[in-house]
Amino acid sequence: MSQQHAVNGVLPKGKVLTLETMNPNVKKVEYAVRGPIVQRAVQLEKELREGAKKPFTEVIRANIGDAHAMGQKPITFLRQVLALCAYPDLLEDNKFPEDAKQRARRILAACGGQSIGAYSASPGIECIRQDVSRYIEKRDGGIPSNPDNIYLSTGASDAIVTILKLLICGEGRGRTGVMISIPQYPLYSAALADLGAVQINYYLDEDKCWSLDVNELKRAINEARQHCNPRVLCIINPGNPTGQVQSRECIEQVIRFAKEENLFLMADEVYQDNVYADGCKFHSFKKVLFEMGPEYSSTVELASFHSTSKCYMGECGFRGGYMEVINMDPDVKTQLTKLVSVRLCPPVPGQALLDLVVNPPQPDEPSYNTFIKERTAVLAALAEKARMTEEMFNTIPGFTCNPVQGAMYTFPRISLPAKAIDKAKVKGKVPDMYYCMRLLEEEGICLVPGSGFGQRDGTYHFRMTILPPAEKLKIVLDKIKNFHIRFTEEFS
Ligand SMILES: Cc1ncc(COP(=O)(O)O)c(C=O)c1O
Numbered sequence: 001m002s003q004q005h006a007v008n009g010v011l012p013k014g015k016v017l018t019l020e021t022m023n024p025n026v027k028k029v030e031y032a033v034r035g036p037i038v039q040r041a042v043q044l045e046k047e048l049r050e051g052a053k054k055p056f057t058e059v060i061r062a063n064i065g066d067a068h069a070m071g072q073k074p075i076t077f078l079r080q081v082l083a084l085c086a087y088p089d090l091l092e093d094n095k096f097p098e099d100a101k102q103r104a105r106r107i108l109a110a111c112g113g114q115s116i117g118a119y120s121a122s123p124g125i126e127c128i129r130q131d132v133s134r135y136i137e138k139r140d141g142g143i144p145s146n147p148d149n150i151y152l153s154t155g156a157s158d159a160i161v162t163i164l165k166l167l168i169c170g171e172g173r174g175r176t177g178v179m180i181s182i183p184q185y186p187l188y189s190a191a192l193a194d195l196g197a198v199q200i201n202y203y204l205d206e207d208k209c210w211s212l213d214v215n216e217l218k219r220a221i222n223e224a225r226q227h228c229n230p231r232v233l234c235i236i237n238p239g240n241p242t243g244q245v246q247s248r249e250c251i252e253q254v255i256r257f258a259k260e261e262n263l264f265l266m267a268d269e270v271y272q273d274n275v276y277a278d279g280c281k282f283h284s285f286k287k288v289l290f291e292m293g294p295e296y297s298s299t300v301e302l303a304s305f306h307s308t309s310k311c312y313m314g315e316c317g318f319r320g321g322y323m324e325v326i327n328m329d330p331d332v333k334t335q336l337t338k339l340v341s342v343r344l345c346p347p348v349p350g351q352a353l354l355d356l357v358v359n360p361p362q363p364d365e366p367s368y369n370t371f372i373k374e375r376t377a378v379l380a381a382l383a384e385k386a387r388m389t390e391e392m393f394n395t396i397p398g399f400t401c402n403p404v405q406g407a408m409y410t411f412p413r414i415s416l417p418a419k420a421i422d423k424a425k426v427k428g429k430v431p432d433m434y435y436c437m438r439l440l441e442e443e444g445i446c447l448v449p450g451s452g453f454g455q456r457d458g459t460y461h462f463r464m465t466i467l468p469p470a471e472k473l474k475i476v477l478d479k480i481k482n483f484h485i486r487f488t489e490e491f492s
Helices: 024-028 036-049 076-086 088-092 098-109 126-139 155-167 187-195 214-224 248-260 285-291 330-342 348-358 368-393 418-426 431-443 470-490
Strands: 150-154 176-182 198-203 229-236 264-268 302-307 320-326 462-465
Touching: 024 187, 036 431, 076 088, 076 098, 076 348, 076 368, 088 098, 098 348, 126 150, 126 320, 126 348, 150 155, 150 330, 150 348, 155 176, 155 187, 155 229, 155 264, 155 302, 155 320, 155 330, 176 187, 176 214, 187 198, 198 214, 214 229, 214 248, 229 248, 248 264, 248 285, 264 285, 285 302, 285 320, 320 348, 368 470, 418 431, 418 470, 431 462, 431 470
Parallel strands: 176 198, 176 229, 229 264, 264 302
Antiparallel strands: 150 320, 302 320
Protein backbone atom coordinates (compact mmCIF):
# COMPACT_ATOMS: atom_id res chain seq x y z
CA MET A 1 0.00 0.00 0.00
CA SER A 2 1.69 3.21 -1.11
CA GLN A 3 -0.41 5.79 0.75
CA GLN A 4 -2.18 5.50 4.08
CA HIS A 5 -5.64 6.78 3.21
CA ALA A 6 -8.41 6.40 5.79
CA VAL A 7 -11.09 3.93 4.72
CA ASN A 8 -14.42 4.62 6.51
CA GLY A 9 -12.47 6.74 8.97
CA VAL A 10 -10.10 3.87 9.82
CA LEU A 11 -6.41 4.04 8.85
CA PRO A 12 -5.05 0.79 7.40
CA LYS A 13 -2.22 -0.57 9.55
CA GLY A 14 0.39 -1.35 6.86
CA LYS A 15 4.06 -0.47 7.31
CA VAL A 16 4.71 3.26 7.40
CA LEU A 17 7.96 2.81 5.53
CA THR A 18 7.95 0.72 2.37
CA LEU A 19 9.90 0.79 -0.89
CA GLU A 20 6.99 2.77 -2.37
CA THR A 21 6.78 5.31 0.43
CA MET A 22 10.46 5.79 1.18
CA ASN A 23 12.58 8.69 -0.02
CA PRO A 24 12.98 8.00 -3.77
CA ASN A 25 16.39 9.70 -3.85
CA VAL A 26 17.83 7.09 -1.51
CA LYS A 27 16.69 4.34 -3.89
CA LYS A 28 18.69 6.00 -6.67
CA VAL A 29 21.92 5.89 -4.63
CA GLU A 30 24.50 3.36 -5.83
CA TYR A 31 27.88 2.60 -4.27
CA ALA A 32 29.80 0.03 -6.26
CA VAL A 33 32.81 -0.10 -3.94
CA ARG A 34 30.64 -2.05 -1.48
CA GLY A 35 28.20 -3.44 -4.07
CA PRO A 36 27.07 -6.96 -5.15
CA ILE A 37 30.60 -8.23 -5.80
CA VAL A 38 31.60 -7.45 -2.25
CA GLN A 39 28.45 -9.06 -0.89
CA ARG A 40 29.29 -12.21 -2.84
CA ALA A 41 32.89 -12.04 -1.53
CA VAL A 42 31.57 -12.02 2.05
CA GLN A 43 29.41 -15.05 1.26
CA LEU A 44 32.33 -16.90 -0.33
CA GLU A 45 34.48 -16.23 2.75
CA LYS A 46 31.77 -17.71 4.92
CA GLU A 47 31.50 -20.78 2.67
CA LEU A 48 35.28 -21.27 2.82
CA ARG A 49 35.22 -21.06 6.63
CA GLU A 50 32.50 -23.71 6.65
CA GLY A 51 34.78 -26.02 4.66
CA ALA A 52 33.34 -25.59 1.14
CA LYS A 53 35.74 -26.57 -1.66
CA LYS A 54 36.57 -23.71 -4.01
CA PRO A 55 39.23 -23.22 -6.68
CA PHE A 56 40.99 -20.90 -4.16
CA THR A 57 41.69 -20.97 -0.43
CA GLU A 58 41.12 -17.31 0.40
CA VAL A 59 39.29 -14.31 -0.99
CA ILE A 60 41.65 -11.41 -1.64
CA ARG A 61 39.92 -8.07 -1.41
CA ALA A 62 41.43 -5.50 -3.68
CA ASN A 63 38.19 -3.57 -3.99
CA ILE A 64 38.50 -0.84 -1.39
CA GLY A 65 41.15 1.67 -0.35
CA ASP A 66 41.39 0.36 3.19
CA ALA A 67 45.12 -0.02 3.87
CA HIS A 68 44.95 -1.56 7.34
CA ALA A 69 42.42 -4.14 6.21
CA MET A 70 45.05 -5.21 3.68
CA GLY A 71 47.66 -5.67 6.40
CA GLN A 72 49.39 -2.27 6.52
CA LYS A 73 50.76 -1.68 10.03
CA PRO A 74 49.78 1.50 11.86
CA ILE A 75 52.44 4.18 12.36
CA THR A 76 53.77 3.69 15.90
CA PHE A 77 53.73 7.36 16.96
CA LEU A 78 50.10 7.85 15.92
CA ARG A 79 48.91 4.85 17.90
CA GLN A 80 51.06 5.68 20.93
CA VAL A 81 49.51 9.13 21.26
CA LEU A 82 46.02 7.75 20.67
CA ALA A 83 46.57 5.06 23.30
CA LEU A 84 47.70 7.73 25.77
CA CYS A 85 44.69 9.90 24.95
CA ALA A 86 42.29 6.98 25.33
CA TYR A 87 43.82 5.74 28.59
CA PRO A 88 45.68 8.60 30.30
CA ASP A 89 46.95 6.33 33.11
CA LEU A 90 49.53 5.26 30.51
CA LEU A 91 51.11 8.72 30.83
CA GLU A 92 52.85 7.22 33.88
CA ASP A 93 54.24 4.32 31.82
CA ASN A 94 57.90 4.69 30.82
CA LYS A 95 57.43 2.60 27.66
CA PHE A 96 56.03 5.68 25.89
CA PRO A 97 58.40 8.34 24.50
CA GLU A 98 58.24 11.82 25.99
CA ASP A 99 57.11 13.54 22.77
CA ALA A 100 54.12 11.17 22.47
CA LYS A 101 53.20 12.01 26.06
CA GLN A 102 53.50 15.75 25.40
CA ARG A 103 51.18 15.51 22.40
CA ALA A 104 48.67 13.48 24.37
CA ARG A 105 48.72 15.95 27.26
CA ARG A 106 48.20 18.86 24.88
CA ILE A 107 45.26 17.16 23.15
CA LEU A 108 43.69 16.10 26.45
CA ALA A 109 44.05 19.63 27.84
CA ALA A 110 41.98 20.85 24.89
CA CYS A 111 39.20 18.29 25.47
CA GLY A 112 36.16 18.83 27.69
CA GLY A 113 36.94 17.29 31.10
CA GLN A 114 40.38 16.35 29.66
CA SER A 115 38.74 13.33 27.99
CA ILE A 116 38.50 12.31 24.35
CA GLY A 117 35.12 10.91 25.34
CA ALA A 118 33.69 14.45 25.53
CA TYR A 119 32.03 16.27 22.63
CA SER A 120 34.21 18.98 21.12
CA ALA A 121 33.33 22.30 19.49
CA SER A 122 31.40 21.52 16.29
CA PRO A 123 34.02 22.73 13.78
CA GLY A 124 36.60 20.78 15.80
CA ILE A 125 39.03 21.37 18.66
CA GLU A 126 40.46 24.88 18.37
CA CYS A 127 44.17 24.04 18.78
CA ILE A 128 43.85 21.24 16.18
CA ARG A 129 42.29 23.66 13.69
CA GLN A 130 45.28 25.94 14.33
CA ASP A 131 47.66 23.05 13.71
CA VAL A 132 45.85 22.25 10.46
CA SER A 133 46.29 25.87 9.35
CA ARG A 134 50.00 25.78 10.13
CA TYR A 135 50.32 22.50 8.20
CA ILE A 136 48.62 24.02 5.15
CA GLU A 137 50.82 27.11 5.33
CA LYS A 138 53.95 24.99 5.44
CA ARG A 139 52.72 22.69 2.67
CA ASP A 140 51.88 25.67 0.46
CA GLY A 141 55.16 27.54 0.91
CA GLY A 142 53.90 30.13 3.38
CA ILE A 143 50.57 31.13 1.80
CA PRO A 144 48.48 32.12 4.84
CA SER A 145 45.75 29.85 6.15
CA ASN A 146 43.19 31.04 8.68
CA PRO A 147 42.01 28.55 11.36
CA ASP A 148 38.54 30.12 11.06
CA ASN A 149 38.39 28.60 7.58
CA ILE A 150 39.15 25.10 8.86
CA TYR A 151 36.38 22.66 9.73
CA LEU A 152 37.35 19.24 11.06
CA SER A 153 35.16 16.42 9.77
CA THR A 154 34.20 12.76 10.01
CA GLY A 155 36.56 11.64 7.26
CA ALA A 156 36.57 13.65 4.07
CA SER A 157 33.22 12.10 3.01
CA ASP A 158 31.30 14.03 5.63
CA ALA A 159 32.83 17.39 4.68
CA ILE A 160 32.22 16.76 0.97
CA VAL A 161 28.54 15.97 1.56
CA THR A 162 28.20 19.01 3.88
CA ILE A 163 29.48 21.39 1.19
CA LEU A 164 27.24 19.77 -1.44
CA LYS A 165 24.27 20.27 0.91
CA LEU A 166 24.98 24.00 1.04
CA LEU A 167 25.21 24.22 -2.72
CA ILE A 168 22.35 22.09 -4.02
CA CYS A 169 18.97 23.75 -4.46
CA GLY A 170 16.47 24.94 -7.09
CA GLU A 171 13.86 23.22 -9.22
CA GLY A 172 13.57 22.10 -12.83
CA ARG A 173 16.07 23.84 -15.08
CA GLY A 174 17.20 25.88 -12.08
CA ARG A 175 18.35 22.77 -10.19
CA THR A 176 22.02 22.82 -9.17
CA GLY A 177 24.30 20.93 -11.55
CA VAL A 178 27.51 19.46 -10.17
CA MET A 179 30.38 18.58 -12.48
CA ILE A 180 32.18 15.36 -11.64
CA SER A 181 34.86 13.44 -13.46
CA ILE A 182 34.12 10.17 -15.19
CA PRO A 183 35.47 7.78 -14.01
CA GLN A 184 34.62 9.12 -10.53
CA TYR A 185 34.73 8.05 -6.94
CA PRO A 186 31.12 6.98 -6.33
CA LEU A 187 30.70 9.02 -3.14
CA TYR A 188 30.02 11.89 -5.53
CA SER A 189 27.33 10.26 -7.68
CA ALA A 190 25.77 8.78 -4.53
CA ALA A 191 25.65 12.13 -2.72
CA LEU A 192 24.26 13.87 -5.81
CA ALA A 193 21.51 11.26 -6.14
CA ASP A 194 20.70 11.53 -2.45
CA LEU A 195 20.52 15.33 -2.56
CA GLY A 196 18.65 15.38 -5.86
CA ALA A 197 21.32 17.36 -7.75
CA VAL A 198 21.97 17.09 -11.48
CA GLN A 199 25.15 15.15 -12.19
CA ILE A 200 27.22 16.67 -14.99
CA ASN A 201 29.80 14.24 -16.33
CA TYR A 202 33.11 15.35 -17.72
CA TYR A 203 35.33 12.60 -19.08
CA LEU A 204 39.01 12.19 -18.23
CA ASP A 205 41.22 11.39 -21.22
CA GLU A 206 42.35 7.78 -20.92
CA ASP A 207 44.68 8.13 -23.91
CA LYS A 208 46.51 10.94 -22.12
CA CYS A 209 47.03 9.22 -18.81
CA TRP A 210 43.57 10.15 -17.53
CA SER A 211 44.34 13.84 -17.75
CA LEU A 212 41.71 16.54 -17.56
CA ASP A 213 41.13 18.68 -20.63
CA VAL A 214 39.45 22.04 -20.16
CA ASN A 215 37.76 21.71 -23.56
CA GLU A 216 35.94 18.70 -22.18
CA LEU A 217 34.83 20.77 -19.18
CA LYS A 218 33.51 23.37 -21.63
CA ARG A 219 31.63 20.75 -23.64
CA ALA A 220 30.07 19.30 -20.50
CA ILE A 221 28.97 22.62 -19.02
CA ASN A 222 27.54 23.93 -22.29
CA GLU A 223 25.40 20.82 -22.71
CA ALA A 224 24.32 20.88 -19.08
CA ARG A 225 23.21 24.54 -19.23
CA GLN A 226 20.26 23.38 -21.37
CA HIS A 227 18.72 21.53 -18.44
CA CYS A 228 20.20 22.68 -15.12
CA ASN A 229 22.15 25.37 -13.33
CA PRO A 230 25.83 24.30 -13.16
CA ARG A 231 27.36 25.77 -10.01
CA VAL A 232 29.94 23.31 -8.76
CA LEU A 233 33.07 21.66 -10.16
CA CYS A 234 34.53 18.68 -8.27
CA ILE A 235 38.10 17.57 -8.84
CA ILE A 236 39.88 14.57 -7.33
CA ASN A 237 43.66 14.96 -7.35
CA PRO A 238 45.49 12.56 -7.19
CA GLY A 239 42.67 10.67 -8.83
CA ASN A 240 40.49 7.84 -7.67
CA PRO A 241 39.94 5.41 -9.45
CA THR A 242 42.32 6.55 -12.19
CA GLY A 243 45.51 7.33 -10.25
CA GLN A 244 46.54 10.41 -12.27
CA VAL A 245 48.32 13.40 -10.74
CA GLN A 246 47.34 16.76 -12.21
CA SER A 247 50.01 19.07 -13.54
CA ARG A 248 50.25 22.60 -12.18
CA GLU A 249 49.33 23.95 -15.59
CA CYS A 250 46.16 21.88 -15.67
CA ILE A 251 45.15 23.10 -12.21
CA GLU A 252 45.61 26.71 -13.37
CA GLN A 253 43.39 26.05 -16.37
CA VAL A 254 40.73 24.52 -14.15
CA ILE A 255 40.81 27.52 -11.81
CA ARG A 256 40.53 29.91 -14.78
CA PHE A 257 37.58 27.89 -16.07
CA ALA A 258 35.89 27.96 -12.64
CA LYS A 259 36.24 31.74 -12.52
CA GLU A 260 34.95 32.26 -16.06
CA GLU A 261 31.97 30.01 -15.48
CA ASN A 262 31.34 31.20 -11.92
CA LEU A 263 31.66 27.77 -10.34
CA PHE A 264 32.35 26.76 -6.75
CA LEU A 265 35.43 24.51 -6.73
CA MET A 266 35.64 21.39 -4.61
CA ALA A 267 39.16 19.92 -4.51
CA ASP A 268 39.36 16.42 -3.08
CA GLU A 269 43.00 16.08 -2.08
CA VAL A 270 42.87 13.06 0.22
CA TYR A 271 45.76 11.39 -1.66
CA GLN A 272 48.10 14.38 -1.41
CA ASP A 273 51.05 12.31 -0.11
CA ASN A 274 50.43 9.43 -2.53
CA VAL A 275 52.47 10.53 -5.53
CA TYR A 276 54.83 7.97 -7.04
CA ALA A 277 55.66 8.69 -10.67
CA ASP A 278 58.85 10.49 -11.68
CA GLY A 279 58.13 14.04 -12.74
CA CYS A 280 54.78 14.17 -10.91
CA LYS A 281 54.24 16.40 -7.90
CA PHE A 282 51.23 17.26 -5.80
CA HIS A 283 50.10 20.88 -6.21
CA SER A 284 47.30 21.98 -3.93
CA PHE A 285 44.46 23.96 -5.51
CA LYS A 286 44.81 26.50 -2.69
CA LYS A 287 48.47 27.16 -3.49
CA VAL A 288 47.94 27.44 -7.24
CA LEU A 289 44.93 29.70 -6.68
CA PHE A 290 46.98 32.09 -4.56
CA GLU A 291 49.93 32.03 -6.92
CA MET A 292 47.61 33.13 -9.73
CA GLY A 293 47.23 36.51 -8.03
CA PRO A 294 44.42 38.47 -6.34
CA GLU A 295 42.17 38.41 -9.41
CA TYR A 296 41.70 34.74 -8.62
CA SER A 297 42.71 34.33 -4.98
CA SER A 298 40.19 36.90 -3.77
CA THR A 299 37.27 35.67 -5.85
CA VAL A 300 37.24 31.94 -6.66
CA GLU A 301 35.36 30.00 -4.00
CA LEU A 302 37.14 26.82 -3.02
CA ALA A 303 36.69 24.02 -0.52
CA SER A 304 39.55 21.54 -0.27
CA PHE A 305 39.43 18.25 1.60
CA HIS A 306 41.91 16.02 3.36
CA SER A 307 41.62 12.85 5.44
CA THR A 308 43.45 10.56 7.85
CA SER A 309 42.23 7.56 5.81
CA LYS A 310 44.83 7.63 3.00
CA CYS A 311 48.46 8.70 2.38
CA TYR A 312 50.86 6.79 4.69
CA MET A 313 48.40 6.65 7.59
CA GLY A 314 45.53 4.59 6.17
CA GLU A 315 43.64 5.14 9.41
CA CYS A 316 40.19 4.89 7.79
CA GLY A 317 38.37 3.68 10.88
CA PHE A 318 39.12 6.76 12.97
CA ARG A 319 37.15 8.95 10.55
CA GLY A 320 39.42 11.99 10.75
CA GLY A 321 39.48 14.76 8.17
CA TYR A 322 39.23 18.46 7.52
CA MET A 323 38.21 21.00 4.93
CA GLU A 324 39.50 24.49 4.29
CA VAL A 325 37.06 26.97 2.76
CA ILE A 326 38.34 29.95 0.79
CA ASN A 327 36.35 33.02 -0.27
CA MET A 328 33.17 31.67 1.27
CA ASP A 329 30.53 34.34 1.86
CA PRO A 330 30.63 35.10 5.63
CA ASP A 331 26.86 34.63 5.96
CA VAL A 332 27.13 31.22 4.31
CA LYS A 333 29.96 30.37 6.68
CA THR A 334 27.62 31.09 9.56
CA GLN A 335 25.13 28.68 7.98
CA LEU A 336 27.89 26.10 7.54
CA THR A 337 28.86 26.41 11.19
CA LYS A 338 25.20 25.97 12.12
CA LEU A 339 24.87 22.92 9.88
CA VAL A 340 27.89 21.15 11.38
CA SER A 341 26.62 22.02 14.88
CA VAL A 342 23.51 19.93 14.33
CA ARG A 343 25.75 16.83 14.16
CA LEU A 344 27.54 17.94 17.36
CA CYS A 345 31.13 17.17 16.40
CA PRO A 346 33.41 14.86 14.40
CA PRO A 347 34.80 11.90 16.39
CA VAL A 348 37.34 13.28 18.86
CA PRO A 349 39.80 10.33 18.46
CA GLY A 350 39.78 11.11 14.72
CA GLN A 351 40.50 14.77 15.46
CA ALA A 352 43.41 13.74 17.72
CA LEU A 353 44.80 11.54 14.97
CA LEU A 354 44.51 14.34 12.45
CA ASP A 355 46.45 16.57 14.80
CA LEU A 356 49.39 14.16 14.67
CA VAL A 357 49.23 13.94 10.89
CA VAL A 358 49.41 17.71 10.50
CA ASN A 359 51.93 18.06 13.31
CA PRO A 360 54.20 15.01 13.12
CA PRO A 361 57.37 14.43 15.22
CA GLN A 362 60.12 16.99 14.58
CA PRO A 363 63.83 16.18 13.95
CA ASP A 364 64.84 17.01 17.54
CA GLU A 365 62.15 14.77 19.08
CA PRO A 366 62.67 11.13 20.19
CA SER A 367 60.02 9.64 17.88
CA TYR A 368 61.28 11.36 14.73
CA ASN A 369 63.57 8.65 13.34
CA THR A 370 61.10 5.80 13.73
CA PHE A 371 58.28 7.95 12.36
CA ILE A 372 60.22 8.88 9.22
CA LYS A 373 61.39 5.30 8.74
CA GLU A 374 57.85 3.93 8.95
CA ARG A 375 56.31 6.64 6.76
CA THR A 376 59.00 6.27 4.10
CA ALA A 377 58.62 2.48 4.09
CA VAL A 378 54.85 2.64 3.51
CA LEU A 379 55.13 5.19 0.70
CA ALA A 380 58.08 3.39 -0.93
CA ALA A 381 56.20 0.08 -0.89
CA LEU A 382 53.17 1.72 -2.50
CA ALA A 383 55.38 3.29 -5.18
CA GLU A 384 56.94 -0.09 -5.94
CA LYS A 385 53.53 -1.78 -6.13
CA ALA A 386 52.23 0.99 -8.40
CA ARG A 387 55.10 0.35 -10.79
CA MET A 388 54.79 -3.43 -10.59
CA THR A 389 51.05 -3.35 -11.30
CA GLU A 390 51.33 -1.15 -14.35
CA GLU A 391 54.19 -3.23 -15.74
CA MET A 392 52.43 -6.56 -15.21
CA PHE A 393 49.05 -5.46 -16.55
CA ASN A 394 50.63 -4.18 -19.72
CA THR A 395 52.02 -7.67 -20.42
CA ILE A 396 48.51 -9.16 -20.55
CA PRO A 397 47.09 -9.32 -24.08
CA GLY A 398 43.93 -7.19 -24.15
CA PHE A 399 44.94 -5.00 -21.19
CA THR A 400 46.00 -1.36 -21.39
CA CYS A 401 47.06 0.23 -18.14
CA ASN A 402 48.07 3.82 -17.56
CA PRO A 403 50.86 4.52 -15.06
CA VAL A 404 49.64 4.68 -11.48
CA GLN A 405 51.06 8.16 -10.89
CA GLY A 406 49.42 8.51 -7.49
CA ALA A 407 46.60 7.49 -5.10
CA MET A 408 46.07 3.76 -4.45
CA TYR A 409 44.37 2.30 -7.48
CA THR A 410 44.83 1.08 -10.98
CA PHE A 411 42.04 1.25 -13.55
CA PRO A 412 43.14 -0.87 -16.52
CA ARG A 413 41.12 -1.09 -19.68
CA ILE A 414 40.20 -4.63 -20.65
CA SER A 415 39.00 -5.78 -24.02
CA LEU A 416 36.18 -8.28 -23.74
CA PRO A 417 35.24 -10.67 -26.58
CA ALA A 418 31.90 -9.91 -28.27
CA LYS A 419 30.58 -13.31 -27.21
CA ALA A 420 31.36 -12.55 -23.55
CA ILE A 421 29.47 -9.27 -23.86
CA ASP A 422 26.50 -11.16 -25.34
CA LYS A 423 26.66 -13.74 -22.57
CA ALA A 424 26.65 -10.99 -19.93
CA LYS A 425 23.60 -9.43 -21.56
CA VAL A 426 21.77 -12.77 -21.54
CA LYS A 427 22.54 -13.01 -17.83
CA GLY A 428 21.23 -9.47 -17.30
CA LYS A 429 24.66 -8.19 -16.19
CA VAL A 430 26.81 -5.31 -17.31
CA PRO A 431 29.81 -6.94 -19.12
CA ASP A 432 32.50 -5.82 -16.68
CA MET A 433 30.33 -6.87 -13.74
CA TYR A 434 30.01 -10.32 -15.32
CA TYR A 435 33.80 -10.41 -15.79
CA CYS A 436 34.54 -9.38 -12.19
CA MET A 437 31.96 -11.82 -10.81
CA ARG A 438 33.55 -14.68 -12.76
CA LEU A 439 37.00 -13.60 -11.54
CA LEU A 440 35.72 -13.69 -7.97
CA GLU A 441 34.07 -17.11 -8.34
CA GLU A 442 37.04 -18.68 -10.11
CA GLU A 443 40.05 -17.02 -8.49
CA GLY A 444 38.74 -15.49 -5.25
CA ILE A 445 39.78 -11.96 -6.22
CA CYS A 446 37.43 -9.13 -5.37
CA LEU A 447 37.63 -6.08 -7.66
CA VAL A 448 35.15 -3.37 -8.62
CA PRO A 449 33.83 -3.24 -12.22
CA GLY A 450 34.55 -0.03 -14.12
CA SER A 451 30.82 0.53 -14.59
CA GLY A 452 30.65 1.40 -10.88
CA PHE A 453 32.79 4.48 -11.54
CA GLY A 454 31.55 5.40 -15.00
CA GLN A 455 33.46 4.90 -18.26
CA ARG A 456 33.04 5.77 -21.92
CA ASP A 457 30.40 3.63 -23.64
CA GLY A 458 31.81 0.48 -25.15
CA THR A 459 34.92 0.49 -22.93
CA TYR A 460 35.43 -1.84 -19.97
CA HIS A 461 37.65 -1.52 -16.93
CA PHE A 462 37.99 -2.58 -13.35
CA ARG A 463 39.48 -0.88 -10.33
CA MET A 464 42.05 -2.72 -8.26
CA THR A 465 43.81 -1.29 -5.23
CA ILE A 466 47.58 -1.60 -5.00
CA LEU A 467 47.27 -2.18 -1.24
CA PRO A 468 47.80 -5.96 -0.85
CA PRO A 469 51.33 -6.75 0.41
CA ALA A 470 53.78 -7.13 -2.51
CA GLU A 471 53.94 -10.96 -2.35
CA LYS A 472 50.15 -11.16 -2.35
CA LEU A 473 49.84 -8.54 -5.05
CA LYS A 474 52.08 -10.65 -7.29
CA ILE A 475 49.75 -13.61 -6.77
CA VAL A 476 46.73 -11.42 -7.53
CA LEU A 477 48.32 -10.12 -10.73
CA ASP A 478 49.21 -13.65 -11.87
CA LYS A 479 45.73 -14.91 -11.14
CA ILE A 480 44.15 -12.03 -13.06
CA LYS A 481 46.44 -12.74 -16.01
CA ASN A 482 45.58 -16.46 -16.06
CA PHE A 483 41.89 -15.73 -15.67
CA HIS A 484 41.88 -13.17 -18.45
CA ILE A 485 43.60 -15.50 -20.89
CA ARG A 486 41.16 -18.31 -20.00
CA PHE A 487 38.13 -16.02 -20.20
CA THR A 488 39.19 -14.66 -23.59
CA GLU A 489 39.76 -18.18 -24.96
CA GLU A 490 36.40 -19.36 -23.68
CA PHE A 491 34.60 -16.69 -25.70
CA SER A 492 36.66 -16.62 -28.89
C1 LIG B 1 38.73 10.52 -3.59
C2 LIG B 1 38.18 10.17 -2.24
N1 LIG B 1 37.57 11.11 -1.53
C3 LIG B 1 37.06 10.85 -0.32
C4 LIG B 1 37.16 9.60 0.24
C5 LIG B 1 36.56 9.35 1.58
O1 LIG B 1 37.49 9.17 2.55
P1 LIG B 1 37.19 9.30 4.09
O2 LIG B 1 37.53 7.96 4.67
O3 LIG B 1 38.11 10.37 4.55
O4 LIG B 1 35.77 9.66 4.29
C6 LIG B 1 37.79 8.58 -0.46
C7 LIG B 1 37.86 7.21 0.07
O5 LIG B 1 38.29 6.27 -0.55
C8 LIG B 1 38.32 8.88 -1.73
O6 LIG B 1 38.94 7.95 -2.46
